[in-house]
Each structure stands twice: as structure tokens, then as C-alpha cells.
Amino acid sequence: MRITNYLLYILIIFLAGCASLNHQKQLSILEESARKYGDAIRWSYFERADNYRRQQQDRVQETDFNELKKIRVTSYEVLSKNLSEQNIKAVQTVEIKYYHISNMIEKTVIDRQEWEYDTNKKQWLIHSSLPHFNLN
DSSP, X not given: OHHHHHHHHHHHHHHHHHHHHHHHHHHHHXXXXXXXXXXXXXXXXXXXXXXXXXXXXXXXXXXXXXXXXXXXXXXXXXXXXXXXXXXXXXXXXXXXEEEETTTOOOEEEEEEEEEEEETTTTEEEEOSOSOOOOOO
């Protein structure tokens, strides 16, 4: 009976360790996805950034990438990151400074990014739209 209790105890510790490793891997994937998405925005690769968005059948409007090609980002700063208790949703708030090549006036937009972990694809996808740049 003692051996059974001992083995049960070891099994519980092992399973808890596996869950912790999965959680750490999931957070690492979020950090990497958010960094790559931010890099794409920072270098004005909006079509690449759009690949991190969850593909929705009911997108209200298509993104005009031709207009976005006229945007130059000068600064991309993460202001906050919040993770849900279940570790499957995250919100990241970013300040983006940019200008439109036609007027060269620097503007600022606060982008609230809503991320969700897709357990089937084992990746984080952004549910919010690309940043709303004032194109005037």
C-alpha cells in the first residue's frame, strides 16, 4: 500500500510538472508571436502582420494594403500586457507613432490587441484588427 501511495504521489508531481511546462511553452509562443507581429507593424509589413490575425468569415471590411503602404511607423512601444487566468486569452496595449508619406506629420495611435490561444493549431492569434491609422 505504501508503494502505491508513493507511486501515486510521483505521478501527481509528474503531471503537475507537465502542465507547468505546457503553460511555459504557451507563454513563450505568445511572446514570440506578439514580438513578430510587432516587428511586422514596426517595419510597415502590414500584410505579414495580417497573417497573425484570426481568419474570420465575417470580416466587416477588407484591409486596404495599398493605403497602408503609405504609412511609416517610427515607434512601437508595448504599454501593458495582461493574461487571462486560464492562460488562453491575452490583451496587449501598444503605442504606435507613425506618419503618412504625403504629409510627414507624426501621429500616435493606441492599439489594443486581443490575442487568443488556438488549442487546435497550438498558436496565438490576434482577434482585433490591424491598428487604425489616420490616413489623412
